[in-house]
Amino acid sequence: MSSAETAAVTARRMPSLSMPVLLAVCYVALPFVLGNSFWLQVSVYAGIAAIGAIGLNLLTGNTGQVSLGHPFFLGAGAYAAGVFGQDWGLPFWIWLPGAGLVGFGLGALVGPFALRLRGNYLVMVTFALVFIGLHIFSNWSAVTGGAAGRGISVPVAIGPIDFADLFGATRDQCYFWLVWGIVGISAWLVFNIINSRPGRALMAIRDRELTAEFVGIDVSHMKIAAFAISSAVAAVAGALYGAYVQYVSPVEWNLLLGIQYIAMIIVGGIGSVAGGVIGAVVITFLPHLMREVAGSLPFVAVNQSDGGLITVFALNQILFGVLIVFFLVVAPGGLARAVSAAAGRLSAPRRHK
Amino acid sequence: MSALLQVRDVGISFGGVRALDQVSFDVEEASLFAVIGPNGAGKTTLFNCLTAAYRPDRGTIDFKGGSLLGVRRRDLAGMGIARTFQNLGLFDKLDAAENVLLGRHSAMQCGFLGAALQFPAVRREEANNRGKVAEIVDLLGLDPYLGTPSAMLLYGIRKLIELGRALAMEPDLLLLDEPVAGLNREETARMAEIIRIIRRRFKTTILLVEHDMGFLMSLADRVLVLEYGCPIALGRPEDVQKDPKVIAAYLGTEVPA
Amino acid sequence: MALLSLNNLSVRYRGASLALDGVSFEVPENAIVALLGPNGAGKTTALRAISGLLSHHGGGEVGGSIEYDGRPLTGRTATRVRAGIAQVMEGRRVFPDLSVEENLLCGGFTRPRTGLGSGLDEVYALFPDLVGRRQDMAGLLSGGQQQMVAVGRALMSDPRLLLLDEPSLGLAPMVIQQIAGALNQINERGASVLLVEQNATLALALSSSACILETGRVAITGASRDLKDDPKVREAYLGQGVGAAA
Amino acid sequence: AELEEVPGFDGETITLGIISPLSGPVAVLGLPVTAGHEVWFERINEQGGIAGKYKVKLLTEDNANQEALTVQQYNKLKNQVVSFSQVFGTHTTKAILPQLRTDKMVVAPASFDSYWVHDPNLLPVGATYQIMAVNAFAHWLDTEADDDPVICGLVRDDPYGEAGMDGIKFVAEKRGLEIAAEVTLSQSDQDFTGQIEQLKSAGCEMVFVTTVPPQLARIVGNSARAGFEPRWIAQWPSWHGALLDSPVVDYLEKNVWLAGEGTEWGNQANSPGMAELEADIAAHKPDQAPNVWFVLGYNQARAVTAMIEKAVAHGDLSREGVMNALATMDNVDFGGLIGDYHYGAIEKRNPPRKSTVFGVDREKPFGLKSLKENFASPEAAEYSY
């Protein structure tokens, strides 16, 4: 048994007190520190990805149902935001939960497929879901604008508080607070689930499905619920994405996105809420940071025609691939574990000798 | 008063293999009933039939007066049936307490919404059940192992955790499949002791499969012997042990202690 | 002369304390040696060190040496299997989606093709229960039947040194006797056996010498005959009427 | 008077942004477009820069033809540039439109959506896909078609595919013709036999096709196998020089036209711009193969230069200044490389109505010979956006 599993246990424990304080300070201060820069926007994307990753981690990390189908639910959420918020003109506090509900319903529809399938075959059904989703998104023009895509301009105000314009802050700053606020809420909710009866049942299903039934767990119900909740969270992330970017088209909800989400939870830490968030931040920032680094290397050219051994893009992709493999090989428990191991030598889990 | 568990004419085959054939027996309330027999005789299969893991081709199984056939696996816990597995059925990444706590699953109510929002009632329920778990952990002496994923623990400990999880289900009928296989003498003795305590304290009816005859003799009230799926003897342990058919099929000439 | 000797062997698993701490013992040519000890004493670890599987469990040798056939035992497991070391792993480990016969053939992977047929015959003679199940997936067998496959698979390579990790696990008393017979048989043919067992009575009855480990150290070694009568051993490992403890 | 410093202008250098697919399947187009920009601005810089004194610097980012990435790259660059000399792709440009409005940023889109014509934040160049299709189709009707032509479409299911088909439908309507069959294909199609059989069974005499070169090769290959030989009119991006060496070249020469614009590669007689272009390539990028996408970039850069010059003339390089320059800009002459664009006030903008129909000829430098050059059909003049 690898020590990755210890991580799964440790990661589920509450972080110590100094951590929340630090996070709160970052939450408030970062938009000011980053000013109106590009990096602030990347942080908003990272936040949106974090929400999606928290959802996926519940399904894949905690319930053991590997899904590449996340883009489908993200996309559905974005279009739901467009329909509810823009076409129907509903307010923020309706279109956002509404998108979540749509995701919930779709997840509940897809969930039953997972009941019959395991392992690689389940992965493949979710893989097919991405393509089926693309087909629906490119053909259902009334909702999605067809292959050409659609604009999404929706209100983000709860009563008098407008998240697009908080005390004169810029749109990006406001979105940072909004998105990361929702990250916090989702993290809290999912954390609670994981550490209670239903969450334990999910993990039981992951570890040993048959035995789970013998302790009285309704496996079908639980799996479908896991799909539905994870999809609901994904749809919320998708809705926020649509609202922030203001335009979406079907090609975005592709397989690569699904793979990226899996990468997030693997790199961050499987089955831990913090892991999903850390992974999302890393995977979102990585290409941009690497672009900064790669661009200043001597043998690298911005594009192929400029000579140089290799283009920035190619190098970027290669580094990206290499880093993922590196994380997999070197930090199999994910960064969450590496971080908690580094930070928490004091509160190391008790281990028999 | 009728027996807690009544098995009548149960049979099941897999392809050409007849794993159980015309098996009938009663298990009285609060007794310890043992099943023995050569490898592949159908003991685990019998357990599987009792716990809805397999559906027998023929026969009836009644528990507390109602039929167990057609019952869904997940409802067994609620009906008061718990089991352990020959190959261990622990949740590998969870620690001892979480494994045992999962035994409380069907006794608890909390759903996703309640869990997510942590209503006070949910917290209370969680605390109460964690209390029960602590008692069991204490009873089995599992304290030192908390916090370690069960897969990383020693075999003997893992067997105890699995027993603890079954106990947490507060079953009326407890099925134990080879509880002391792979345990050393000391651990075997401890397991025997624990089983006695369980019987004394909770009046649990126990159905048990084991190859360790010494262990069985001291515990069992009645013993059923299977061979190739067929019952060849049923009776008190002392009698069964002397039965020439049993000696020929199962025990062999000399009995290792 | 010793076929196998462990000299002051220490093993540490990654991030854990020493699992073996200066262990030395010998398996003479053509002998059955029992390796006993409570759970967690390091028996499996010792077998892994001999078979070269330690690295798969995040373990490495940290000291001492192992000699086999007069030479230091190094190299990968495959090399050691080819040199005649076969093993029954802890926990059966049959290939669940291979048929019984395929499982056995895997055991003969390093053996010349010509020997496979007679190897199969021997295994089926030892475990007649398996004959009717040759084409069935090993994963469908009962626990004890799987253990038979595991033991049979190890015998398939026609080993010079057979490592057995709890071969009696889950087996009916009769089958245990059969296996005991089989071990004596291959011993008579000139092979040596290193036997790890919880069933100390059986192990001491079968073996000529024994070594008892406790928390990674050798506690007692000696001829099995003597150990059987040693009061300390009797109390700790043999104990009469196990169930009567209460 | 000294020009005021603004984001993207430090008093000496004018910085322009480029967002283009430098990777992924569309890089084959994005790379030459970007090269076109580079060559043009190297030449401008060599001549002293815009207005003779302001050197131009390009900041290039890759969008892999994905909108999310485009938005991110746009945001990364927007505070460092005066305007964007290129943003590649229709859907990617749509993705940043809302921000262009708030930021008052001007972008030259490297795509031909007709919607661009009336957008005050966009500086398009060249004829639209609609016009190119209209002219090519009209040319076919006027030359090859019989009285009752069976016309069909095989188009990609995206804005690129739909744009050209709109032009075909427009002409068909004007001339009272029916579209006999309209079949779609997609980026990941590999075979096309199903579609071809449909077209064949509909008896198509002309098939308008929007696709990309590897797919065109397969489409005509399978048509050859099926013995299906209509007049294919392919939209401009379906062409690539590599097709000349492919086994389908015979079929291409016989049956395929390209709905494009400008002149034959190397034809300096009809187009002074071509001489200029070839000289610039020789000077700055001798290994550049003949490529229409390069020409697009080159022309975009020329239009952007005209706009920035106007802004400099107004003495205002701020975003408002650039938008104002765009709104008050004159016609830009592309030396016959493409049709002249009438810029200026947004409602009066008029994209070129002229375009060119090419046939395939393996003897020509780029494999294309013009069948009818720089002409406008009556329908093209009528087409309204």
Add this chain to the structure above:
Amino acid sequence: MIDFTKLIFAGLSLGSVYALIALGFVMVYKATGILNFAQGGLLMLGAYLAQYFINGLGTTFWIALPMAMLATGLVAAGLQRTIFDKLLTHPAFTVIMATWAVLIVLEQVPITLFGYDFLNMNDPFGLAMVSIASVQVFTIDLWTLAFAAGSVAVLAVFFFRTRMGLAMRATASDPEAAIAQGIEPRLVHATAWFVAGMLACLAGVMLGGGSRLVSPELSHVALRAIPAVILGGLSSPLGAVVGGILIGIAEVLTAAWAPTLAPWLGKNLHLVMPYFLLVGFLMFRPQGLFGQRQSGRV
């Protein structure tokens, strides 16, 4: 009237390419139990290498093909040795993720070496055709079919008649237990990857040859073959071929019929048809056409 036989033949030829690709997936799956997404990258690399041997080095096609297959096979085996060997004990989906990462890297290699421009394979097939049952068929498609059939035969013998084949299945089943039998998983895995690389290259060449061009898009075609593998059952070479051909035929037929028969199902239905088939099929036969059920026991 749409000619049905023609469509079937076209489906066969498309399907035979899918079949070849699918065989590569099966190969790695059989030895390692993972779905190897890097297959597409190998395919693309193989096609570019063959193209380079032909156009750059001037060798003839029939020499370039085995050379490229060998080279791609070696690259694949090298990947196994450097990366996947280290992931032996990791959970399957971590490894799947790693194959995806490798795909990302692999895709960049031919692009860096040869650029994004489209290239001609300059193979001897070109547009050569023969007439079978009065249907014109490209010779290259016949070759592809022959290669697929040949590969299946070879693999079937390999898996069920050779020790290496047995060792491969054992390793996939329980790597450590396999080691304990004296099997070298490294060798087994490297062999599997090597063969998969060769198959990928073969598929890439057939896909980039004839009337097609060699382009970076090739790597995505591999993804279209995945439904074929699943349909056939991940572990069955025969299934891969049957699945590939079924998918090919389904795709071509749908392309021909769906727009007229069921336009309301959306444009380009033929592209999702394989995925609908995959999902529908898995509902009734979760282990695929020829796959074996997992031998789960309580």
